[in-house]
Amino acid sequence: KAGWTELDVRAVDTVRVLAADAVQKVGNGHPGTAMSLAPAAYLLYQNVMRHDPSDSHWLGRDRFVLSCGHSSLTQYIQLYLSGYGLELDDLKALRTWGSLTPGHPEVHHTNGVEITTGPLGSGLAAAVGMAMAQRRQRGLFDPDAKAGTSPFDHHVWVLASDGDIMEGVTHEASALAGHQELGNLTVIYDQNTISIEDKTEISFSEDVAARYEAYGWNTVTIDWRGDGSSGGYVENIDQLFTALERSRTSRKPTLVVLRTIIAWPAPTKQDTGKSHGSALGDAEIAATKELLGFDPKKSFEVPRSLLTHTRKVVARGKAAHKAWDKGYAAWRKAEPERAALLDRLVAGKLPDGLDKAVPTFAADAKGIATRAASGKVLGALADVAPELWGGSADLAESNNTTMEGQPSFIPKSKQTREWSGGPYGRTLHFGIREFGMGMILNGIALDGLTRPYGGTFLVFSDYMRPSVRLAAIQQAPVTFVWTHDSIGLGEDGPTHQPIEHLAALRAIPSFDVVRPADANETGAAWLTILRNRRPAGLALSRQNLPIVDRSGANGAGKVSGVAKGAYVLYDSSKATPDVILVATGSEVQLAVEARETLEKAGIATRVVSMPCREWFEEQTPAYREKVLPAAVKARVSVEAGVPQGWRDIVGDAGEIIGIDHFGASADAATLFREFGFTAAAVVAAAKKSLKTVKGK
Amino acid sequence: KAGWTELDVRAVDTVRVLAADAVQKVGNGHPGTAMSLAPAAYLLYQNVMRHDPSDSHWLGRDRFVLSCGHSSLTQYIQLYLSGYGLELDDLKALRTWGSLTPGHPEVHHTNGVEITTGPLGSGLAAAVGMAMAQRRQRGLFDPDAKAGTSPFDHHVWVLASDGDIMEGVTHEASALAGHQELGNLTVIYDQNTISIEDKTEISFSEDVAARYEAYGWNTVTIDWRGDGSSGGYVENIDQLFTALERSRTSRKPTLVVLRTIIAWPAPTKQDTGKSHGSALGDAEIAATKELLGFDPKKSFEVPRSLLTHTRKVVARGKAAHKAWDKGYAAWRKAEPERAALLDRLVAGKLPDGLDKAVPTFAADAKGIATRAASGKVLGALADVAPELWGGSADLAESNNTTMEGQPSFIPKSKQTREWSGGPYGRTLHFGIREFGMGMILNGIALDGLTRPYGGTFLVFSDYMRPSVRLAAIQQAPVTFVWTHDSIGLGEDGPTHQPIEHLAALRAIPSFDVVRPADANETGAAWLTILRNRRPAGLALSRQNLPIVDRSGANGAGKVSGVAKGAYVLYDSSKATPDVILVATGSEVQLAVEARETLEKAGIATRVVSMPCREWFEEQTPAYREKVLPAAVKARVSVEAGVPQGWRDIVGDAGEIIGIDHFGASADAATLFREFGFTAAAVVAAAKKSLKTVKGK
Incomplete structure (x- = not known):
């Protein structure tokens, strides 16, 4: 039993009227869910979750994910009542410029918020990643402790809405959560059957609990609605409490289907679409306050005594933390090496000698694919950087995302003839679920200690795009490994050939798109990505690319230039080049070949390799x-993608070699030739640009 | 019973060896599924589907969707055997430049292919759209006929793979298919439990049939694998035939879970991940041929007699078509008005007077949001263009996608207090399933007669991006209605504010992004989109935008300029402007305001409204x-999105006013001001650009 007193009931009712007041004050927002979920949220923060409001970064804390991020008040008001630093004035500043209470919860912005949510489905899907991260971390630091006894045991709690459940991404992540038997994950699904188009029955009639059981989840249905009439509505807290407590020790993830009436108990707007996303209006709020025994003339009224009561959770949190500290100290003493690793990860530092671990690839005209180089880099980093882990959305061999010899992260019973491993394994298998993978990677990164990566074909970055955007918004240090990065993938044809994807990904703010030109650039790219600790995407070739001779013999630029985003790979024979060829990835070799022809023709030609435009823009x-002298106006860019965005580099007099239409099904060599990616085309473009410059 | 003879069994085995041969010849591809699905595909083409190979556009035909598009041979070989025009040489040219047999099936490229598939999940999800289109068309043309008696009754048959079933988009579309009770949809789910990472058990252990039952589907499991041993494998054709025939008259969609062994009966590579996506190798193919009684030394061997047998389906198809013609002729006679409508739709023509039906909006400084204008335009077109229909992913009121007074497309039993309608209704309710919506819209458009549209917030175009790409690849005339198109949406904050989306969508080849500046541009945009009959996305404002005075009184350009993508909205006081301001959508008003200031300061300023860059690029x-004279180098672009791509318009000397970071939660006015979208900023940028030009 939760053991609620009248003061707790009053606190919950206070949450309801605060939610209504806050939305009313700013004039827009989502009051309904914050009102009806008030008891569940209060129960979580006051009675269920292990957390310490005085230390929101406590390693042992449970995680809370508000997947229905539009109901941000559900979280803000609990953060206020629990003493996380939000005060009444912050609630009054809801959804206004510069406030700590933006429209949707934002991590790194409001203390106590673990994850930025709002786009539906994203929270629940990322929570699956958090639960996976917890298990992996447990395996890294304390694999042998009995269940529930380790300082590294934490639980992930999610509040989700009808919208979350409808979205495809939660299907993907939930199927995987069931498969992975994530007993450390509990989702309260607020089945209020109301969305913006009013009753969800207009588009949504599936049996959600049956679906989750099909995924291998435990499900519990708690029906507060009763017969659906107002009179029948009973918020049975103890029943919910029991279900949540039981879920804590389950060996499967748990879905609690909680049937509520949105905006309860607003007399006329409860159970309506309007109460989901609009202010209730003064009259309705007054009526609600009267119903609950509040003064309808007062707003934002919270008696000191009530706050004193709810903030007792601080003391309880501190006590729990203190108790945990004991076990943690014992663990540190027993495990000095693991403790040193933990300290490094908590500090966000990379291991010493990481750069030396990155393999060097000898010059080779035939070369290897950058995806293959990436696989070798990952393998070489495996022992040095245990925080690094990842996998693929069913393309392990194609994406080269498996660190050789590392076990799969998988329940023992789910090993297959090709993959062995266990619950603390390292190689992730996402299935054919790119979007779920992206959100899970974000959740892993947000859980805080490890560095996840995940692979698919570059063209399918589209499938996971909202997760890439959320990685960027949250600056979650996820590495997306996107191979088969151009028409160079060949025969699979237009549906599988990325054309617009490099441009489309570069368009995302605060996200680094990295397209190395050879094996050594690939190693340098990985190193830089890990050092930068920011979300990044690697675009890697399916086809072999020649490995540039970096011995210094032929004047090639050092691979350290990769970290600067662009560098002179081969300079011109004259101090000031006549023309500059800028290329990325697999097209750099064309620029190099064209340079030789141009130089022979007496045209001083510089080749700039530009693996990451974002990094280059950050340079002085x-x-x-120095790399792109303003005085040199004759320029050519070469990249097997849409021209969009390259005008900034080549300028008015420059030429852009790109592809502005879909690809075709044929071998790569034919496609490059037919679509105009040849050294001869680069030479011609260089001459054209020189002519344009002279013509001015 | 299917009544197969030995010749049919031989034909099926011939399919298997042809598939192996074709992949072996080109050296890459997907033989396994084509081998094991040979009997199911043959059964569909020979015994189940109503189709006429001599007329692949027959209105009464069933539709076939190969959702596992990588197994394109499954379809190509049946098209060859059925006499659709593919011959042995085409199979030999698999996956090569210019062939009729590309890596994945492509509509408009290979006769008999109804839809481009390959990206997993897309086929099955689009098939749901086809089934919805069939019902809507039935309602338009022959609503009163009894079930199974109308020339407009066709069935949609899908072959799907494990990958299709894992993807989130099929969850979304399948949930909706169950909800919509689409009895005209049958999916054969080839549960071979093999994907690229070998046994799917590594990531996939859900009970798929139970999940589909939870959606409201009929499910049937047919287990050819038996005990999983080779000896236990029995391809029970009659059992499958019965299930398919039963599904034809079901009142729910049907999922047939067909348990197969991939690459059956290849002796060593059956049931392996390798056989999924690689050539089997000469030895394995020879062994398979011996096993099946083929000459292992011969390739692509199809006796004339066998082809004669399988191509009898042409005569059967013609007979079915002829029988159908009778009913069709009777219907035409009885329904001359509907027949006239059908003729217009089949011809792909728009109704007369469409332009007159588009409302004109009077000049108004306060104006209305372009989303509201779009809603009024749709309402005005409702009676004139019955082919137009659509809805929203749970944002009907926000997206203004409901044609006033039109019934919902929904089973009678699923009407709600807010929405009434019936199975032949017009307003679509997709639920919170943006990606499913996108694929369904594609399926509706591909079914051929109607023009679908669907709405969500512009930021969630990310969720549906793979469907937008497939609309573009297939040139499916879908209109995506994306509202709340900038930081102007205000308080919902960064997760809901599109920043990079206009650029990212423009990056997609063959796709039109249209961002009107006022209500009248919105009307012209709709008209142009409908006329162009190409996939397009409308970016519409949440906030009110002033309605330009088009009376001619103040020299504003005519709204007909919208169709040209860009036009002079207000010209400069001098024949040749000193500076040109180019803007789109809600930022056009800033350019207009800035022009007044600049003109007052003696700077001749032209304002160009550029609602669609793609249309502008197509002009002479x-x-x-004329619109952007090369001689005028001082230019400014203004758009509340990333600057990417605007350098092409403004040139080296130009200035770009954009936003290259995520937004924030506050009211729109504050955001525009804080993020530098003001007339004053445009004026300053214009002066800066003029200075740059002079400095040269």
Whole structure:
């Protein structure tokens, strides 16, 4: 039993009227769910979750994910009542410029918020990643402790809505959560059957509990609605409490289907679409307050005594933390090496000698694919950087995402003839679920200690795009490994050939798109990505790419230039080049070949390899000028993608070699030739650009 | 019973060896599924589907969707055997430049292919759209006929794979198919439990049939694997035939779970991940041929007699078509008005007077949101263009996608207090399933007669992006209605504010992004989109935008300029402007305001409204020069999105006003001001650009 007193009931009712008041004050927002979920949220923060409001980064804390992020008040008001630092004025500033209470919860912005949510489905799907991260971390630090006895045991709690449940991404992540037997994950699904188009029955009639059982979840249905009439509505807290407590020790993830009436108990707007996303209006709020025994003339009224009561959770949290500290100290003493690793990860530092671990690839005209180089880099980093782990959405061999010899992260019973492993394994198998993978990677990164990566074909970055955006918004250090990065993938044809994807991904703010030109650039790219600790995507070739001779013999630029985003790979024979060829990835070799022809024709030609435009933009103006002198207007860019965005680099007099239509099904060599990616085309473009410059 | 003879069994085995041969010849591809699905595909084409190979556009035909598009041979070989025009040489040219047999099936490319598939999940999800289209068309043309008696009754048959079933998009579309009670849809789910990472058990252990039952589907499991041993494998054709025939008259969609062994009966590579996506190798193919009684030394061997037998389906198809013609002729006679409508739709023509039906909006400084204008345009077109229908992913009121007074497309039993309708209704309710919506819209458009549209917030175009790409690849005339198209949506904050989406969507080849500046541009945009009959996305404002005075009184350009993608909205006081301001959508008003200030300061300023860059690029060089004279180098672009791509318009000397970071939660006015979208900023940028030009 939760053991609620009248004061707790009053606190919950206070949450309801605060939610209504806050939305009313700003004039827009989502009051309904915050009102009806008030008891569940209060129960979580006051009675269920292990957390310490005085230390929101406590390693042992449970995680809370508000998947229905539009109901941000559900979380903000609990953070206020629990003493996380939010005060009444913050609630009054809801959804206004500069406030701590934006429309949707934002991690790194409001203390106590673990994850940015709002796009439906994203929270629940990322929570699956958090639960996976917990298990992996447990395996890294304390694999032998009995269940529930380790300082690294934490639980992930999710509040989700009808919208979350309808979205495809939660299907993907939930199927995987069931498969992975994530007993450390509990989802309260607020089945209020109301969305923006009013009753969800207009588009939604599936049996959700049966679906989750089909995934291998435990499900519990708790029906507060009763017969659906107002009179029948009973918020049975103890029943919910029991279900949540039981879920804590389950060996499967748990879905609690909680049937509520949205905006309960607003007299006329409960159970309506309007109460989901609009202010209730003064009259309705007054009526609600009267119903609950509040003064209808007062707003934002919270007696000190009530706050004193709810903030007792601080003391309880501190006590729990203290108790945990004991076990943690014992663990540190017993496990000095693991403790050292933990300290490094908590500090966000990379291991010493990481750069030395990255393999060097000898010059080779035939070369290897950058995806293959990436696989070798990952393998070489495996022992040095245990925080690094990942896998693929069913393309392990194609994406080269498996660190050789590392076990799969999988329940023992689900090993297959090809893959062995266990619950603490390292190689992830996402199935054919790219979007779920992206959100799970975000959740892993947000859980805080490890560095996840995940692979698919570049063209399918589209499937996971909302997760890439959320990685960027949250600056979650996820590495997306996107192979088969151009028409160079060949025969699979237009549906599988990325054309617009490099441009489309570069368009995402605060996200790094990295397209190395050879094996050594690939190693340098990985190193830089790990150092930057930001979300990044690697675009890697399916086909072999020649490995540039970096011995210094032929004047090739050092691979350390990769970290600067662009660098002079081969300079021109004259101090100031006549023309600059800028290329990325697999097209750099075309620029190199064209340079030889141009130089022979007496045209001083510089080749710039530009693996990451975002990194280059961060360099000093002096460095950028050194690489791309403003005075040299004759320029050509070469990239097997849409021209969009390259005008900024080549300028009015420049030429852009790209592809602005879909690809075709044929071998790669034919496609490059037919679509105009040849050294001859680069030479012609260089001459055209020189002519344009002279013509001015 | 299917009544197969030995010749049919031989034909099926011939399919298997042809599949192995074709992949072996080109050296890459997917033989396994084509081998094991040979009997199911043959059964569909020979015994189950109503189709006429001599007329692949027959209105009464069933539709076939190969959702596992990588197994394109499954379809190509049946098209060859059925006499659709593919011959042995085409199979030999598999996956090569210019062939009729590309890696994945492509509509408009290979006769008999109804839809481009390959990206997993897309086929099954689009098939749901086809089934919905069939019902809507039935309602338009022959609503009163008894079930199974109308020329407009066709059935949709799908072959899907494990990958299709894992993807989130099929969850979304299948949930909706169950909800919509689409009895005209049958999916054969080839449960071979093999994907690229070998046994799917590594990531996939859900009970798929139970999940589909939870959606409201009929499910039938047919287990050819038996005990999983080779000896236990029995391809019970009659059992499958019975299930398929039963599904034809079901009142729910049907999922047939067909348990197969991939690459059956290849002796060593059956049931392996390798056989999924790689050539089997000469030895394995020879062994398979011996096993099946073929000459292992011969390839692509099809006796004339066998082809004669399988191509009898042409005569059967013609006979079915002829029988159908009778009913069709009777219907035409009885329904001359409906027949006239059908003729117009089959011809792909728009109704007369469409332009007159588009409302005109009077000049208004306060104006209305372009989303509201779009809603009014749709309402005005409702009676004139019955082919137009659509809805929203649970944002009907926000997206203004409901044609006033039109019934919902929904089973009678699923009407709600807010929405009434019936199975032949017009307003679509997709639920919170953006990606499913996108694929369903594609399926509706591909079914051929109607013009679908669907709405969500612009930021969630990310969720549906793979469907937008497939609309573009297939040139399916879908209109995506994306509202709340900038930071102007205000308080919902960064997760809901599109920043990079206009650029990212423009990056997609063959796709039109249209962002009207006021209500009248919105009307012209709809008209142009409908006329162009191409996939397009409308970016519409949440906030009110002033309605330009088009009376001619103040020299504003005509709204007909919208169709050209860009036009002079207000010209400069001098024949040749000193500076050109180019803007789209809600930022056009800033350019207009800035122009007044600049003109007052003696700077001749032209404002160009550029609602669609793709349309502008299609204009003659002369027109483009007229709007943007090359000689005028001082230019400013203004758009509340990333700057990416605007350098092409403004040139080296130009200035770009954009936003290259995520937004924030606050009211729209504050955001525009804080993020630098003001008339004053446009004025300053214009002066800066003029200075740059002079400095040269």
